[in-house]
Amino acid sequence: MPLSNSPDVIVVGAGVVGAACAYYAARSGLSVTVVDRGPVAGGTTGAGEGNLLVSDKEPGPELDLALLSTRLWRDLAAGLPDGAEYEAKGGLVVARDAARMTALRAFARSQTAAGVTAQEVPADALHDLEPHLAPGLAGGFLYPQDAQVQPALAAAHLLRASGARVRTGQEVTAVLTGASGEVRGVRTRAGDLHAPYVVNAAGTWGGEVARLAGAHLPVLPRRGFVLVTEPLPRVVRHKVYAADYVADVASGSAALQTSAVVEGTPAGPVLIGASRERVGFDRTLSVEALRRLAAGATELFPVLAGVRALRTYAGFRPYLPDHLPAVGADPSVPGLLHACGHEGAGIGLAPATGLAVARVLTGDEPPLDLRPFDPGRFTGVTA
Amino acid sequence: MTGSPSEPYDLAVVGAGPAGLAGAVTAAELGLSTVLLDASGRPGGQYFRHPAPGLGATRPGALHHDWPAFTALRRRLAASDVTHLAHHHVWTVTRRAADDWTVHALTGPDGDDGKPVRIRARAVLLATGAHERHLPFPGWTLPGVVGAGGAQAMLKAGLVLPGRRVVVAGSGPLLLAVASSLTAAGAHVPEVVEAAGYLGYARHPRALATNPHKLVEAAVHGTALARHRVRLRPRSAVTAVHGTDRVEAVTVSRLGPDWRPLPGTGRRVPCDALAVGHGLVPQTELATGLGCATRRTPDGTDALLLDAWQETTVPGLWAAGETGGTGGWQLARVEGELAAVAVTARLRARPGLTTGRRVRDLARRRDRMRAFAEAMAAAHAPGAGWTGWLTDDTEVCRCEEVTAGRVREAVDDLGARDARTVKLLTRAGMGWCQGRMCGAAVAALAAAGRPDGAVPPSPARRPLAVPVPLAALAALPEDPDGPDGPEDH
Numbered sequence A: 001m002p003l004s005n006s007p008d009v010i011v012v013g014a015g016v017v018g019a020a021c022a023y024y025a026a027r028s029g030l031s032v033t034v035v036d037r038g039p040v041a042g043g044t045t046g047a048g049e050g051n052l053l054v055s056d057k058e059p060g061p062e063l064d065l066a067l068l069s070t071r072l073w074r075d076l077a078a079g080l081p082d083g084a085e086y087e088a089k090g091g092l093v094v095a096r097d098a099a100r101m102t103a104l105r106a107f108a109r110s111q112t113a114a115g116v117t118a119q120e121v122p123a124d125a126l127h128d129l130e131p132h133l134a135p136g137l138a139g140g141f142l143y144p145q146d147a148q149v150q151p152a153l154a155a156a157h158l159l160r161a162s163g164a165r166v167r168t169g170q171e172v173t174a175v176l177t178g179a180s181g182e183v184r185g186v187r188t189r190a191g192d193l194h195a196p197y198v199v200n201a202a203g204t205w206g207g208e209v210a211r212l213a214g215a216h217l218p219v220l221p222r223r224g225f226v227l228v229t230e231p232l233p234r235v236v237r238h239k240v241y242a243a244d245y246v247a248d249v250a251s252g253s254a255a256l257q258t259s260a261v262v263e264g265t266p267a268g269p270v271l272i273g274a275s276r277e278r279v280g281f282d283r284t285l286s287v288e289a290l291r292r293l294a295a296g297a298t299e300l301f302p303v304l305a306g307v308r309a310l311r312t313y314a315g316f317r318p319y320l321p322d323h324l325p326a327v328g329a330d331p332s333v334p335g336l337l338h339a340c341g342h343e344g345a346g347i348g349l350a351p352a353t354g355l356a357v358a359r360v361l362t363g364d365e366p367p368l369d370l371r372p373f374d375p376g377r378f379t380g381v382t383a
Numbered sequence B: 001m002t003g004s005p006s007e008p009y010d011l012a013v014v015g016a017g018p019a020g021l022a023g024a025v026t027a028a029e030l031g032l033s034t035v036l037l038d039a040s041g042r043p044g045g046q047y048f049r050h051p052a053p054g055l056g057a058t059r060p061g062a063l064h065h066d067w068p069a070f071t072a073l074r075r076r077l078a079a080s081d082v083t084h085l086a087h088h089h090v091w092t093v094t095r096r097a098a099d100d101w102t103v104h105a106l107t108g109p110d111g112d113d114g115k116p117v118r119i120r121a122r123a124v125l126l127a128t129g130a131h132e133r134h135l136p137f138p139g140w141t142l143p144g145v146v147g148a149g150g151a152q153a154m155l156k157a158g159l160v161l162p163g164r165r166v167v168v169a170g171s172g173p174l175l176l177a178v179a180s181s182l183t184a185a186g187a188h189v190p191e192v193v194e195a196a197g198y199l200g201y202a203r204h205p206r207a208l209a210t211n212p213h214k215l216v217e218a219a220v221h222g223t224a225l226a227r228h229r230v231r232l233r234p235r236s237a238v239t240a241v242h243g244t245d246r247v248e249a250v251t252v253s254r255l256g257p258d259w260r261p262l263p264g265t266g267r268r269v270p271c272d273a274l275a276v277g278h279g280l281v282p283q284t285e286l287a288t289g290l291g292c293a294t295r296r297t298p299d300g301t302d303a304l305l306l307d308a309w310q311e312t313t314v315p316g317l318w319a320a321g322e323t324g325g326t327g328g329w330q331l332a333r334v335e336g337e338l339a340a341v342a343v344t345a346r347l348r349a350r351p352g353l354t355t356g357r358r359v360r361d362l363a364r365r366r367d368r369m370r371a372f373a374e375a376m377a378a379a380h381a382p383g384a385g386w387t388g389w390l391t392d393d394t395e396v397c398r399c400e401e402v403t404a405g406r407v408r409e410a411v412d413d414l415g416a417r418d419a420r421t422v423k424l425l426t427r428a429g430m431g432w433c434q435g436r437m438c439g440a441a442v443a444a445l446a447a448a449g450r451p452d453g454a455v456p457p458s459p460a461r462r463p464l465a466v467p468v469p470l471a472a473l474a475a476l477p478e479d480p481d482g483p484d485g486p487e488d489h
């Protein structure tokens, strides 16, 4: 039995990416229903850190997406209540020794050419920016475009601002298709929902939703732990991390790679994150991951040694083999769009993803070249 | 050394309350090398608290008619080979295999002496007890309002009274015990305000009749209370607290069957303290962190799911006492003993141990007491209407200062339907106590947004059972062969 009032588009997933898709689609005049089997932001969005980074991205399609998102987040933040806790605090990337500083300088130069603002900070000026930073570092780069939001709040506020109909607690169990294989809607335990377009924003579970539609998207989980300290006065002003992080993001290895990204929050706790490892959906605590996070953080900020970690949480980043998200139309199922696989950057990349999806839905020119994100790239079939 | 990486203990017991004590001494007596860790300085747990030496209390047993049972356990502990590690705060337990466990603890009275330890064992028994459940109400943050269990603990540990004229309120069988301890220590208790109706017990006559000890206990409390002219007010709750700097009076309102306060029934009762509690919440985070399944108890808490031999759903990990559901100290002791027998049978491959007459007897007593405990829990389950006494400006999460109004906003405007989402959207439960104080209230408020209004199971997710200094984490030995594999850059 179909549920009443069929929308123009159904978004599967009420994480930050689904929320952004709903927001921009609704702003383009489409009527939107968002379906999630859990609560709003109950997936990886509720387990992420909320860094909106350009500093960690090498020139290329992901950086382009991030640069566009950075601008969009600024606009969004101005329109949303301050509940989203947007902060344009800037990132500070430091180098432990001269060799790493040289590498960082070359990296920053290539980013600058791609539109990133990066300012070199000599060793003796680091402490003006971050008074509690460890002594003996070789220098760093300041990235003023790096910012932060509270991901769950941002997703919830975006969803509310979208005016979309939100159905939580309803799992999509099938994607309905018509005679020629085109999308007709989705089936949930509460009934069928009809719409000519379905957006797969199911994050780490995007592969399963694709499969329901007969499509193929190899999304896999990549676990991360975050450590959260007791509330502190502002001892860390920027997002601070060591330059090795850059190498981790693009690496394809299955082993744990932890780089300490340390940052303060408006509420007081310092966040330290995040580890990266491929262990499926295993939630059990990895003491080794916590050791590396704590060791990295106290190495950068020795004052944190006596500070207590109050909690830790784990999440599962949605990653695709080439570490780029899938954004756009499915090559084989008409009416199916994908917006998932953003790995460790989904909070940052959400607005540009949402805007691009809305443009595809309305048939308008996308805001950037979507070919690198083509969901068909894993099947050999392109849209 | 036993417990060192080369030679692990047979059994590590976490918690030295009646369950852990009984488990440790039984295991040692059966020949297992056993280590017993507890956060506090002395054994006894929640029930057998005793004054610190030097406070001049010569007869702690005076507060207790069950003291001899505890002295007997202590004597067995002293005579045993159990390694008792007091002031050890376990922050996590990790597992490599069903017979390869590591217990991680911080040391010192407050866990901050900077010498964290790791203890390896072939089996683990969790006996971490429970913490008190709090349902907030307007004014509950005023000085003079204390937890009922807290008041009892203060009495037993230091013999201090929270006030001279103390109203006892909330729900559960412990209220009577608290009231009688308070009166015995010289306080005046004008009223015991119980949200449930005691009639609920009548629905479980069998469970009651087969637990004579419980009836004796109730009778002891009952006569003591009658002697001190304590009035029992069933189907009522404290719905407001009055006073500027501390408690001067409380408003007691009558409740409807679903615990919704009945308008116009408020009565002012002068007092200088209020001891309030709504039963106990099993402290299960060390187990749930390892993936152990939980069950919903009749009074709406999440307890560990255990088999007939006290084993959790994760092989090699046993639990006893309040971690499996509230049930009193005697049940805890019996379960501890049963668990120790089961662990020994497994580790020593002696299945015969579990078929002896004494053990079957223990199991029967355990079942009987569990049934009784479940009946009591059902009678004291909070009614869904209790949130009706929360005004929007009532602070629900004290650590992060989140009001009921803000939680309701997250539910009504932002779509939160469970405690975790409310936490993400409001910070309720993110502070020092990690939701131990506000968890029940937040879950109930969030459930208001669900079609059926029912609170979904929300077992504790606290991978760090206690706060851990970063230096302690950073100083852990590197674990290149650990489950995570080596770092590759």
Ligand SMILES: Cc1cc2nc3c(=O)[nH]c(=O)nc-3n(C[C@H](O)[C@H](O)[C@H](O)COP(=O)(O)OP(=O)(O)OC[C@H]3O[C@@H](n4cnc5c(N)ncnc54)[C@H](O)[C@@H]3O)c2cc1C
Residues within 6 Å of the ligand: A012, A013, A014, A015, A016, A017, A018, A035, A036, A037, A038, A039, A040, A041, A042, A043, A044, A045, A046, A047, A048, A049, A050, A051, A052, A053, A170, A171, A172, A173, A201, A202, A203, A204, A205, A206, A209, A223, A224, A225, A226, A273, A274, A275, A314, A315, A316, A317, A318, A339, A340, A341, A342, A343, A344, A345, A346, A347, A348, A349
């Ligand atoms: C530890 C950690 C730290 C991170 N830090 C950052 C950071 O600092 N900055 C950053 O940008 N990113 C960060 N990330 C990554 C970021 O969190 C993710 O990329 C992002 O949240 C993905 O959002 P999403 O909306 O695609 O997925 P999700 O938030 O997971 O949403 C997908 C939703 O789909 C729903 N769903 C799935 N299947 C179905 C179905 N069949 N029917 C109905 N609903 C379904 C799920 O319930 C879920 O709510 C971090 C991730 C982790 C784990």
Ligand SMILES: Cc1cc2nc3c(=O)[nH]c(=O)nc-3n(C[C@H](O)[C@H](O)[C@H](O)COP(=O)(O)OP(=O)(O)OC[C@H]3O[C@@H](n4cnc5c(N)ncnc54)[C@H](O)[C@@H]3O)c2cc1C
Residues within 6 Å of the ligand: B014, B015, B016, B017, B018, B019, B020, B037, B038, B039, B040, B044, B045, B046, B047, B048, B088, B089, B090, B091, B127, B128, B129, B130, B148, B149, B150, B152, B153, B174, B177, B178, B283, B320, B321, B322, B323, B327, B328, B329, B330, B332, B465, B466
């Ligand atoms: C106010 C009050 C009155 C009561 N009155 C009665 C009564 O009259 N009759 C009755 O039968 N029962 C009564 N009880 C209940 C009784 O206290 C419990 O049934 C009993 O204590 C349960 O024993 P346990 O061993 O399971 O846990 P507990 O006695 O609670 O012991 C748990 C132990 O674990 C330790 N621990 C917890 N977490 C950690 C950690 N992470 N690391 C290290 N150590 C840890 C604690 O320090 C504690 O010592 C009362 C309880 C209260 C609060």
